Amino acid sequence: MGTVGTILKLFSITLGVCLSTIIIEGPKNAFVLLNSDATFNCTVSQPWHVIIWLMNSAPVLTIVPKGPIVTDPQFGQRNYTTQDRFTSELVITAVTLKNNATVQCNLQTDGHQQARLFVQVAGMVFFESKISSVVINQSTDIVCKAESWSPAPTISWTINQTAVNAKMYTNTFHPASEHLYNADSTLNLTLSANAEVQCLATIKALPQPRTAELFITVKPLFDFAANQDETWLIVAIVVPIIGVILLIILIIIIVFCIKRSKHTESSYQNELRKISRKKSLEATGNGLNNSGLENFGMSTESMPSSRQVDSWPGSMSNDALETPEGPTSNRGTQKAAINQYIANIPTYPRKTRHVTAV
Known part of the structure; x- marks a missing residue:
């Protein structure tokens, strides 16, 4: 019984293990x-x-x-x-x-x-510059850029759907941020016929690589030189025309400024002439009203006396205006002479005393 019990116990353990x-x-x-x-x-x-x-x-x-x-x-x-x-x-x-x-x-x-x-992270892939044509059998570098990838992508090239030998291009990688990377791949290309060039960037999470494509036309050397000559010809024609147009515009601006300056000066001179003419007319009118005998610097209420003169402007002295006493019959003649002299004295904006001839 003990042996049977032991066997059953081992069987149950084995069954439990198998059924776990x-x-x-x-x-x-x-x-x-x-x-x-x-x-x-x-x-x-x-x-x-x-x-x-x-x-x-x-x-x-x-x-x-x-x-x-x-x-x-x-x-x-x-x-x-x-x-x-x-x-x-x-x-x-x-x-x-x-x-x-x-x-x-x-x-x-x-x-x-x-x-x-x-x-x-799958980022972008593109060409640094889109080259459309090259000279036949002339070496040309084409740069493909991959930006914002994580991890750094694997970059490869194909020409006309045929893989390019890795020795023909170089890849460089540098971090763009904490988790993202950028890559540059430069292909040294020499073509003898037109070709479709592809740059491929891939990571394991992408089912298919992301690509950038160029279709490059191969031109003979003389065609390429002719295109350069045409470019220089266009430049040689366009630049002088632009220069002439700018010169004409500059001349028009200068002429306009000169005319405007003359017009301003003429207006100013006309105003001066008007003011001068107005003053002349006022002076003439005042002269006619006083019959040409009024001295604008003196009062016409009284006339200076031959015996009483206090002061005169300028270098005149009291003795120069004094008249000697003479016969009564000559007093009228002396009075007229004094009046005429006073009328001819220049006007000054000074204070004068008036004398009365007796």
């Missing part, structure tokens, strides 16, 4: 473009009780036979069930650069298996 849940196939590394969805599969044997998905050792989704327990809307689950196995598919929507992490499928009875999520 195991991970048949764990998740695989995934390369995903920024803002797209990432998926990971974990296949376990039946029966199973709990599956836990973790990112960087932090639980993000728990699966039980009744369904998933969602704690973060970015993480969801799809499942595929057969008679002997169960597959849980973890779905991470709109991945960001922060989701670059280790993804782990965990079972309580059989440890765990893990993989890596790589979130990548």
Whole structure:
């Protein structure tokens, strides 16, 4: 009985081990473009009780036979069930650069298996300058630029859909920011016939490389020289014409300024003439009213006396205006002479005394 019991115990242990849940196939590394969805599969044997998905050792989704327990809307689950196995598919929507992490499928009875999520950024690819033609059998450098990629892209070239030997071009890479990179690729090209040239940039998350294309025409040397001569001819014609037009505009501006200056000066002189003419007319009118005998610097109320003169302007003295006493019959003649002399004295804006002739 003891032997039978031991055998049954060992059988039950072996059966329990065989019936325990195991991970048949764990998740695989995934390369995903920024803002797209990432998926990971974990296949376990039946029966199973709990599956836990973790990112960087932090639980993000728990699966039980009744369904998933969602704690973060970015993480969801799809499942595929057969008679002997169960597959849980973890779905991470709109991945960001922060989701670059280790993804782990965990079972309580059989440890765990893990993989890596790589979130990548596909940037732009373009030619530094679009070359449309080259001289036959003449070496030409063509530069292709790739900007804002993560990680740095792999750049290659094709000519007429045929891959170019890597020795014909050189690639350089430099960081554009904390997570992004730029790349320059220079192809040394010598063509003997027209060709379609492609620059290809790719990363693992891209299903197809991003490309930039050029169709380059090959021209004989004399055609190329003729095109250069035509360019110089156009320049030689256009530049003098522009110079003449600018000179004409400058002359018009100068003439306009001169005419305007003369007009201003003429108006000023006309105003001066008007003022001068007005003053002359006023002076003439005042002279006619006083019969030409009025002295504007003196009062006409009284006349200076031959015996009483206090002061005169200028260098005149009292003695020069004094008249000697004479006969009474000559006084009329002396009075007329004094009046005539006073009328001829210049006017000064000075204070004068008036004398009365007796």
